[in-house]
Amino acid sequence: MNKQKEKTIDGVKFVATAFPAVEAFRLKAYLMKKFGPTIGQIIGTIEGVPPISGKIGDIKDKIGDIKLDGDKMANAIETLMEQLSEDEFIAFLQRMLRNVVAHKDKKQFAFADEHFETTMDIVFNQHIFSVYPVLLLVLEANYPDFFGKISGIGKKILETATSEKGEKGSESGSTASETSED
Numbered sequence: 001m002n003k004q005k006e007k008t009i010d011g012v013k014f015v016a017t018a019f020p021a022v023e024a025f026r027l028k029a030y031l032m033k034k035f036g037p038t039i040g041q042i043i044g045t046i047e048g049v050p051p052i053s054g055k056i057g058d059i060k061d062k063i064g065d066i067k068l069d070g071d072k073m074a075n076a077i078e079t080l081m082e083q084l085s086e087d088e089f090i091a092f093l094q095r096m097l098r099n100v101v102a103h104k105d106k107k108q109f110a111f112a113d114e115h116f117e118t119t120m121d122i123v124f125n126q127h128i129f130s131v132y133p134v135l136l137l138v139l140e141a142n143y144p145d146f147f148g149k150i151s152g153i154g155k156k157i158l159e160t161a162t163s164e165k166g167e168k169g170s171e172s173g174s175t176a177s178e179t180s181e182d
Contacts, residue, residue, distance in 0.1 A: 005141040007134075010127045013103040014134050016141040024142045027095070035080055093120070093131065096138050 003018045019027060084092055097111035102123045109119045124131055 003141060003144065005137055005144075007137050009133050010130045011104070012123060012127075012130070014137055015101045015103070016134075016138045017099040018141045019099060027142065034083060093135075096135050099141075100134065100138060 004015055006013060006015045008014070018024065081089060094111070094116055097116075100111050102109045102111070102119070104123055109123055111119055113119070
C-alpha cells in the first residue's frame with residue numbers, strides 16, 4: 001500500500017507518493033548528512049514555540065501563537081541551497097520529485113520521466129518558489145509520523161515558503177489531503 005499526499009499550490013495539484021521504505025531511509029540519511037547543520041537555522045525562524053510538556057495536544061492547542069520570520073526563513077533556505085552546486089541542486093530536485101505528479105491545465109506531468117527539465121519549466125514557470133512547499137509535501141508523504149506531530153508548524157512553514165522573501169503568508173493558499181493506494 002503506497003501512501004499519497006496531495007496539495008494544491010498556486011493552482012497546480014501535486015500528488016506525492018511515498019517512496020519504498022529502503023529509499024525513504026536512504027533519503028533520510030542523505031538529508032541529515034547534507035542539511036543537518038542548517039536545520040537548526042530553520043528551526044530558529046520559529047518564534048513562540050510553547051515549552052514541550054510531553055503532550056502533543058498541548059502543543060497543537062498553542063500552535064496559533066507561533067510566528068515565522070519570513071526573512072530568516074528565506075535566509076535559512078538560501079543557506080541550505082548554497083550547500084549544493086547547480087547540478088547537485090537539480091539532481092536533488094529530481095530525486096525528491098520523482099514520485100510526484102502535477103496536474104495543471106487539465107494535463108498530468110510526471111517528474112520521473114526523461115522530460116524532467118521540460119516538466120519543471122511547465123509546472124513552475126512564474127512560480128519558482130512553489131517548489132519548496134512541494135518538497136515539503138514529499139517529506140510529509142514519506143515521514144508522516146514526524147510531520148503529524150508538528151502539523152501546525154508545518155502549515156506555518158508552508159505559508160512562509162510560498163510567499164516572497166520578507167512577506168508573511170501565501171497569496172495563493174493551498175489545500176492538502178492524504179490517500180492510500182492499494
